[in-house]
Amino acid sequence: MIGFLQTSRKETKSAFADFIRNAKSDEKKRVYNTVITQATKRQREVLESVRAR
Secondary structure, three states: OHHHHHHHOOOOOOHHHHHHHHOOHHHHHHHHHHHHHHHHHHHHHHHHHHHHO
16 A cells, blocks of 8 residues: 555656755745745736826
């Protein structure tokens, strides 16, 4: 039964998955902070474009 479970599981490899698994905590925090900052900026731009209409 265990062999069946191990062989049926698909493993996906990607740069993102490797980063999540292997990056140090401070590096993850830096990347997450950058992503959140950019997402917030884009949301503000969308809101401003709606207000300008």
